[in-house]
Amino acid sequence: MSFPRTKIISMSNGQNKSNPPHxxxxxxxxxxxxxDASLELAEQSGLDSVTVEGIADYAGVAKTTIYRRWPNVSSILMDAVLSQVNAAAPIEEQSTLRETFAVSMKLLTKLYAGRNGKILRALIGRAQVEESLREAIETRWVExxxxxxxxxxxxxxxxxxxRPDLDTDVVLDLLYGAIYHRLLVPYKNGKLNERFVEVLLDAVFGGITVRPGTS
Amino acid sequence: MSFPRTKIISMSNGQNKSNPPHxxxxxxxxxxxxxDASLELAEQSGLDSVTVEGIADYAGVAKTTIYRRWPNVSSILMDAVLSQVNAAAPIEEQSTLRETFAVSMKLLTKLYAGRNGKILRALIGRAQVEESLREAIETRWVExxxxxxxxxxxxxxxxxxxRPDLDTDVVLDLLYGAIYHRLLVPYKNGKLNERFVEVLLDAVFGGITVRPGTS
Amino acid sequence: MSFPRTKIISMSNGQNKSNPPHxxxxxxxxxxxxxDASLELAEQSGLDSVTVEGIADYAGVAKTTIYRRWPNVSSILMDAVLSQVNAAAPIEEQSTLRETFAVSMKLLTKLYAGRNGKILRALIGRAQVEESLREAIETRWVExxxxxxxxxxxxxxxxxxxRPDLDTDVVLDLLYGAIYHRLLVPYKNGKLNERFVEVLLDAVFGGITVRPGTS
Amino acid sequence: MSFPRTKIISMSNGQNKSNPPHxxxxxxxxxxxxxDASLELAEQSGLDSVTVEGIADYAGVAKTTIYRRWPNVSSILMDAVLSQVNAAAPIEEQSTLRETFAVSMKLLTKLYAGRNGKILRALIGRAQVEESLREAIETRWVExxxxxxxxxxxxxxxxxxxRPDLDTDVVLDLLYGAIYHRLLVPYKNGKLNERFVEVLLDAVFGGITVRPGTS
DNA sequence: TTTTAATCGAGACGGTACGTCGCGTCTTGTT
DNA sequence: AACAAGACGCGACGTACCGTCTCGATTAAAA
Structure with a gap:
């Protein structure tokens, strides 16, 4: 998925003589x-009932104009969500590693509780079945x-x-994996909140085994 | 989703007088x-193009016969997959906890690499958007x-x-969450194999912080 | 064009056990x-703006139901018109040949002046470009x-x-051809009425050359 | 239809100052x-699938350039065909009336068998439904x-x-009507060839009734 | 020779209709 | 009574062209 097919070119440079009309x-x-319409409709009635025709109507735009830019509904929503979401849960260094991830992970849980997060979650679900969407999420969100x-x-x-001998990706799977587990794999009373993040970090940074002199 | 609407009742007991005819x-x-048809078709062309009409054709069955038993395609596949999958990755106690989870998690990665696993993964994806499917997965697979x-x-x-003070669910999120993270959240070179399981368990059971006398 | 794809079977016979549902x-x-809808719409706004969607709306019927019976708009109109038109301008023997054709041709001019005639004329026009329609008109109307x-x-x-040595088809082309000429080939003041039919028959039955003793 | 909107003005006169640039x-x-493109495309795939966009592509011309000159496809084809066709079947006086029409009608049947004739036939068909086309055919071809x-x-x-008392238009309807009848009204084995013209003229000039002393 | 204004190619735009797919409901014999 | 078969109303799909509308890029005339 390379959407939009034609990238919106920044207007900041001086000469934009021959940009494609759109x-x-x-x-x-x-x-x-x-x-805007895609987000609005996704919120109103669930990602599954967002259709190209619905978006066209709502946006007052012809279907062809949509298909000229995106191949399907997921790619539209992907663009719409990512343009807003990438800034919503930044990863910024704090005084300690634990603090850094505490902040980041709490922001992430907050993100997934909001409008865009709900849509993003649905897109991740959809990506299990739509290769191009999978790539887009990887390239533009995860990586x-x-x-x-x-x-x-x-x-x-x-x-x-x-420990310096750890595989960094494994550590990240440990930390963020726990969050995505609660988010995506349905499990009763698996609340996704700040309390969970703290308990989780206790376990990860404190270790789960009984250590002499720790009790 | 309450599927199957009509539970297939084991024939092993002596009297089956009042079973519904089908x-x-x-x-x-x-x-x-x-x-069978649903699994076959899901494998052939991806879960997304499995349709009730397609199953009816392939199975040589009327659509009504399908709708009499299940409300939609996901529920059919759910039944089809779970009947085979629940036995495929059992959780059985080994000599140590680490060993117990090592075995279980390796079986799980193997499962998700196979036909039924691929479908199950797609169903988990779909569940992000279909509440009844979410419940079914929770009730019949996760819980x-x-x-x-x-x-x-x-x-x-x-x-x-x-440590006896840990929240068991948090520990499980830690362990299995890492696996599902690699499974569901697209991420380059996030291989899901036995090696990963071992490294992961090293980190979880060994702790990630530098411990005096460990280096 | 074999429309309707499934012929409406008369119900007059005693056993109609397995007729297709429609x-x-x-x-x-x-x-x-x-x-009915096709005729109504053709009259309202001209054959050219009759669409399958329009008919479906007007008739309160699904598009698929239409496409299950007919391949395109012309074939619908063809059926609709012919079912009414074949009885409207019968050819019936009168006391003389001239009288026979006088009656028939006057009926024909009247037919083409009416609703169904206007549509039939448009269909004959369309048939110049649509082979299946051409065949239908030949088989069900002309022949x-x-x-x-x-x-x-x-x-x-x-x-x-x-004269017994005449090619009957040539005679018919002479008689009816003149009518269709005025109908189809645009020509100023080429009125198509009973007066024209009489003058025409005078010329054909009287001959156009100067005959000794005729003046 | 007033096509071309901008008349192509002969360059033969000395001063062409005020001609529009095109x-x-x-x-x-x-x-x-x-x-050229319109004729080419009409021949290739039938008048019905000639489109403004297709012509623009084929001719390497912008759609606007086409719309600046003609209002629709039929008018383009009308211009294209008439510029070639008017000379193809002239009506020229021969030694006798019968001979005059024999020559003319044979040329006409030949014309309608060729590329331009096929298109012209389609245009006459289309004219049944498009008033401006009807007028154009009348003004520029028939009259x-x-x-x-x-x-x-x-x-x-x-x-x-x-006979001097005949309505000349009726005689023309008799003669040419027979030809157009075979051309436009579908009828099995209604061949349109020189033989037909001769037989037809026999009937018209010989009369169809049994005349004393003719047998 | 340079300017300038009409016309050009290119193609995006809002639309309408196309013909198809699959939905979930229904109806009709058959088993 | 449940079944296979399949028609039905419906909603959406993705495509083709319509006729209108910007856009620079040619031109050929006037300045």
Whole structure:
């Protein structure tokens, strides 16, 4: 999935002589109307009943205009959600590793409780069956975050906060995996909240085995 | 989702007088043909293109016969998969907790690599958007396994293998969450294999922090 | 074009055990509603703007129901028109050949002036470009009438009313051709009325050359 | 239909100052490319699938350039065909009336068997439903020919070849109507060839009734 | 020679209709 | 009574063209 098929080109450079029309004014308005409509409709009635025709109607746009930019509904929602979501749960370094992840993971649980998070969760579900969506999520959501997080882990290793022989990805699977487990794998009373993040971090950073002198 | 609407009743007891007819011979054949067809078609062309009409054709069965038993495609596949999957990755106690989970988790990764696992993964994805499916997965797949695993963890606590103050569910999220993370959240080179399970267990049971005298 | 794909079977015979459903009550109603709607819409806004969707809406019927019976709009209109038109301009023998054709041709001009005639004219136009429609018109409209007319001509020959060496089809082209010429080939002040029929018959039966003793 | 909207003005006169540019070189090329493309495409795949977009592509011309000159596809084809067809079946006086029409009608049957004739036939069909096309055919094809033919008939009357009391239009409907009947009204084995023309003329000029002393 | 204004190609836009697929309901014999 | 068969109303799909509307990029004329 390479959406939008034609990338919206930043207007910040001086000369934009020959941008394709939809990058220009008329088309840009249509693009935005489509993205807005898709979010609006997804919120109103669930991702599953968002249709291209529905979006076209709601956005006051022709179906062809949509198909000129995106191949299907998931890719529209993907664009719409990611443009808003990437900033919503940043990963920023705090004084300690534990604190860094505490902050990040709490933001993440908050994100998934909100409108865009609900849609993102549905998209991750859908990605199990739609390869192009899988790639898009990986490229535009997961990997950029992982890259950052790996770097932070490595700095924590250098600082002696965690064992230097660990596979950083395994550590991330441990931390974030627990969250996504509660999010995606249905399980009674698996609340996803700040309390859970703290208990989780206790277990991960404190270790789960009985250590002499720890009790 | 309450599927199957009509539970297939075991014939092993002596009197089956009051079973609905389709549970008897004619209907039982149809039921089985439907389940088989759904798996066959899901494998052939992806869960997303499995349709009630397709199953009816393939199974040589009328659509009404399908709708008499299940409300939609996911519920058919749910039944078809679970009947085979629940036995495929049992959780059985080994000599140590670590060993117990090592065995269980390796079986699980193997399961998700196979035909039924692929379908189950797609169903978990679909469940993000279909409440009844979410419940079914919880009730018939996740909770039974969690219940067992919790008990084993508690026995490990009593034996002193792990800290007794831990929330068992958090520990399970830690262990299995990492696996599901790799399974569901697309991430480059996130291989799901036995090696990963071992490294993961090292981190969980060994702890991730630098411990005096461990280096 | 073999429309309707499934012929409406007369119910007059005693046993109609296994007619396809649309021949039975529900379907028969739909069929009639479609035919009625097509005529209604053709009259309202011209054959060219009759669409399958429009007919479906007007008839309160699903598009698929239409496509199950007919392949396109022209074939619907063809059925609708012919069911009414074949009786409207019968060819019936009168006391003389000239009288026979006078009556028939006057009926024909009247037919083409009416609702169904206007549609039939448009269909003949459309047939220039749609082979299946051409065949349908030939089989169900033109040929049956020509067959009758040829026979009447032959009887006229036997009675000595016209030359026995004539090609009957050529005579028919002469008579009816003049009418269709005025109908189809646009030509100013080419009125198509009873007066024209009489003048035409004068020319054909009287001959156009100057005959000794005729003046 | 007033096509072409902008009349192609002959360049033979000395001053062409005020001609719109497309009548000059650049535009003239485009105009010709459009006309050629329309004929080419009509021949390739039938008049019904000739589209403005198709012509634009084939001619390497923008859609706007087409719409600047013609309002729709039929008018383009009308122009394209008439520019070639008017010369193809001229009506020229021969030694006798019968000979005059024999030659003319044979040329006409030949015309309708060729590429342009097939398109013209389709246009006449289309004209049943498109008023502006009807007018164009009348003004630019039918009437000029009728005017000529009427005059020739009148001279034949003066020469005593045919009855002077006849309505010339009726005679023309008789003669040409037979041809158009075979052309437009589908009828099995209604071959349109020179043999038919001869037999037809025999019937018209010989009369169809049994005449004393003719046998 | 340079400007300038009409026309050009290209193709996006809002629409309408197409013909198809699958849904879940229904109806009709058959088993 | 449940079954196979399949028609039904419905909603959405993705595509083809419609006729309108910007866009720079040619031109060929006027300045």
């Amino acid at each position: 990058v220009q004014n008329r088309g840009r308005k249509a693009t935005q109307a489509i993205l 950029p975050r992982r890259k950052l997080a790996r770097e932070l882990l490595r700095r924590g290793m250098r600082r002696g906060e965690i | 549970v008897q011979n004619r209907g039982r054949k149809a039921t089985q043909a439907i389940l 039974p396994r969690r219940k067992l695993a919790r008990e084993l963890l508690r026995r490990g606590m009593r034996r002193g293998e792990i | 021949v039975q009550n529900r379907g028969r109603k739909a069929t009639q509603a479609i035919l 049956p009438r020509r067959k009758l007319a040829r026979e009447l001509l032959r009887r006229g020959m036997r009675r000595g009313e016209i | 009548v000059q070189n650049r535009g003239r090329k485009a105009t010709q490319a459009i006309l 000029p020919r009728r005017k000529l033919a009427r005059e020739l008939l009148r001279r034949g009357m003066r020469r005593g070849e045919i």
